[in-house]
Amino acid sequence: MRTAAFSTFGRHPSPWFYMEWEEFHDPRGWRFQQTPAWKMNEQVLPWIEANAQDDFFLYVQYWDPHAIYDAPQALVNAMSEHDLPSFPDEEAIARHQNDRFWHSASMMGIHSYGEYAAMVNEYDAEIRYADFHVGQILNLLERKGILDETMIIIAADHGEGLGEHGVYVEHWSIVDTVNHIPLIVKFPRGVGAGRTCQALVYQFDIAATICEAFQIAKPIEWDSESLWPYTDEKNVMGRSHLVIGHGLYTAQRGVVTDRWKFIRTLHSGEWNYPDQQLFNRESDVYEQTNVFAKHQDIVKSLNGYLVDWEYQNRVTLGYDPLVATAHQGPPGLHLYGKETMEDFYVRGIPQRVTYSERKPDIPVLE
Numbered sequence: 001m002r003t004a005a006f007s008t009f010g011r012h013p014s015p016w017f018y019m020e021w022e023e024f025h026d027p028r029g030w031r032f033q034q035t036p037a038w039k040m041n042e043q044v045l046p047w048i049e050a051n052a053q054d055d056f057f058l059y060v061q062y063w064d065p066h067a068i069y070d071a072p073q074a075l076v077n078a079m080s081e082h083d084l085p086s087f088p089d090e091e092a093i094a095r096h097q098n099d100r101f102w103h104s105a106s107m108m109g110i111h112s113y114g115e116y117a118a119m120v121n122e123y124d125a126e127i128r129y130a131d132f133h134v135g136q137i138l139n140l141l142e143r144k145g146i147l148d149e150t151m152i153i154i155a156a157d158h159g160e161g162l163g164e165h166g167v168y169v170e171h172w173s174i175v176d177t178v179n180h181i182p183l184i185v186k187f188p189r190g191v192g193a194g195r196t197c198q199a200l201v202y203q204f205d206i207a208a209t210i211c212e213a214f215q216i217a218k219p220i221e222w223d224s225e226s227l228w229p230y231t232d233e234k235n236v237m238g239r240s241h242l243v244i245g246h247g248l249y250t251a252q253r254g255v256v257t258d259r260w261k262f263i264r265t266l267h268s269g270e271w272n273y274p275d276q277q278l279f280n281r282e283s284d285v286y287e288q289t290n291v292f293a294k295h296q297d298i299v300k301s302l303n304g305y306l307v308d309w310e311y312q313n314r315v316t317l318g319y320d321p322l323v324a325t326a327h328q329g330p331p332g333l334h335l336y337g338k339e340t341m342e343d344f345y346v347r348g349i350p351q352r353v354t355y356s357e358r359k360p361d362i363p364v365l366e
Contacts, residue, residue, distance in 0.1 A: 001060040006044050007061035011156070021046075034070075036359045037062045037133035045140055052111050060137070064130040067160070067169045070355040071125035071348060078364045079121035079128070085288045086164040088116070096166045102249070102270035102333075103161070103170040109350040110168055112316055119169065120162055122354055132362045133324070151213050154184040164286050171351055172249040174263060175287050179244050179256075185227060187252075192231025199238025200256065201227065205235040241302070243309045248331060251326035253310075261287065262302035266326035268331055270341065278302075318362040 004023040012212065018024050026255055027035045027043055044060050064071070086146055088096070090113040098104040110116050134154065141147040158171040159178045171178045183203065187193075208224035211217070230236060245253040251267035263277040278292040292299060325331070343349040 002051050002056040003058075004047060004051075004056070005059040005061075006040055006047075007059065008040075008063060009061055034063055034066075034068070036070075037130055038360060038362075041133050041136055045136065048137065048140055048144070052141075052146055058246050062130045062133060064133075064359075065123070065126040065160075067120040067123075067154075068355055069126050071129045072358050072361040073123065074361055074364055076121050076125040077130060079124040080117070082124060082164075083120075084117055084120055085162065085164075087288075089113075093163065096163065099166045100345075101167075103167045103172065104350065105163065105166065105168055105350050107344050108353055110163070116153075116163060116173070119353055122158060123162065123169075129359065129362060148190070149188050151188050152184075152212075153181065153188040153209070155203055155206065156181040159292040164288075167271075169351075170249070172246070172253050172269065173263075174244050174246045174254050174274075176261070176281070178246070178286070187228070187231055188213075195231065196234065197230045197236055197238075198258075199230065199236050200240075200242050200258065201225075201230075201238060202234075202242060217279050241305050243306065245322060247322055247325045247330060249330050251322050251330055253306060253322055255305045256281075257302070258282075260298055260302060262299060262306070264306065266322060267330055269330050312322050313334075 002023075004025065005021050007028065008027060025043055027039055032365045040060065040062060044058075048058070074240050093105060093110065093116050097111065099105060101107075105111070105116075108119070110119060138147060140151070141150055159176075159181050160179050161167045161170050161172065161175070164177050165173070165175055169172075180194050181203070183201065183206075185192075202224070204224050205227055206224075208218045208222060208226040209228060212226040212228050218226070226240075240257065242256045243253065244256060248274070250269040250271065251263065252273075253264055253291055254263040255263060259275075259280065259282050260280055261279045263273075263279075265273045265275055265277070274290065274292070276292050276299070277290045278295055279287040279289070280291060281287075284291075310320060340351055344351065
């Protein structure tokens with residue numbers, strides 16, 4: 001089987017990250033990490049053409065939906081015809097003008113609902129731009145006669161905060177706008193086609209799913225669970241809970257169930273978060289009201305999941321990396337936050353959201 005990866009994302013220097021790929025391509029783009037999808041496909045599509053008759057495992061990473069945004073202007077304009085999120089509304093955005101922290105509304109140059117709408121259109125246009133180029137891959141697989149037999153998995157690194165918590169154009173926490181991400185799987189030969197599933201799954205469940213696809217025994221120490229059972233509507237139980245975390249701009253760990261999210265903050269970064277938060281995910285989808293004090297029974301139960309998880313992993317690792325991160329301070333603040341905050345507060349320079357130089361046009365309605 002041929003294996004290849006096409007990615008511009010910053011990588012760890014450890015050799016084990018690369019050693020199993022037969023080919024690892026790092027296309028260079030206009031800016032740091034921001035190789036556009038059209039330039040990625042200049043290399044990806046010929047690779048598929050050359051290897052379509054072989055069995056292959058191909059990984060392709062598109063950076064486009066990530067800030068800073070530079071989608072074609074015609075595509076951005078087309079997004080204005082779509083509905084905006086119900087929150088934040090005009091009142092919330094006006095209230096956010098008083099915030100003074102990393103990626104606040106004023107720091108990102110968002111002073112009105114109109115500027116907020118323009119930012120959302122930029123983000124949506126980037127998603128559409130990536131979608132178009134994924135479509136080019138699917139069309140090529142179909143022309144080569146191998147689409148039906150090919151397993152395709154589409155996932156995301158993280159979501160984007162768009163003001164729901166007063167933080168704009170950033171991924172800084174374990175709120176749902178950051179951690180609840182898309183996962184689309186096309187199983188071979190139409191298996192499970194058209195099904196949707198709301199069960200709690202991890203992104204690393206992709207690993208066990210691929211193992212099952214290739215009839216490889218899953219290593220016994222893995223926590224990953226195959227997604228194949230979800231192709232049958234009878235198998236939708238999923239996990240009772242997920243343990244999630246963030247360590248770049250804050251140090252947080254939490255537990256998610258169908259109804260609740262419990263967050264424990266070890267270091268709040270440039271923000272002012274309480275040590276513990278509890279949100280009702282059914283009645284408070286934007287996680288605005290902390291009900292920690294009202295539901296101590298729920299907190300005790302969810303914190304028990306965390307304690308068990310932390311104990312099991314400390315036994316394996318010997319220490320807790322998130323505690324070390326909290327002690328040292330989140331690395332993202334040292335790398336980006338403090339300098340940018342100084343630019344804004346001392347020099348009055350807002351953070352850039354878009355580039356003036358745009359990517360080439362694509363068909364808006366295709």
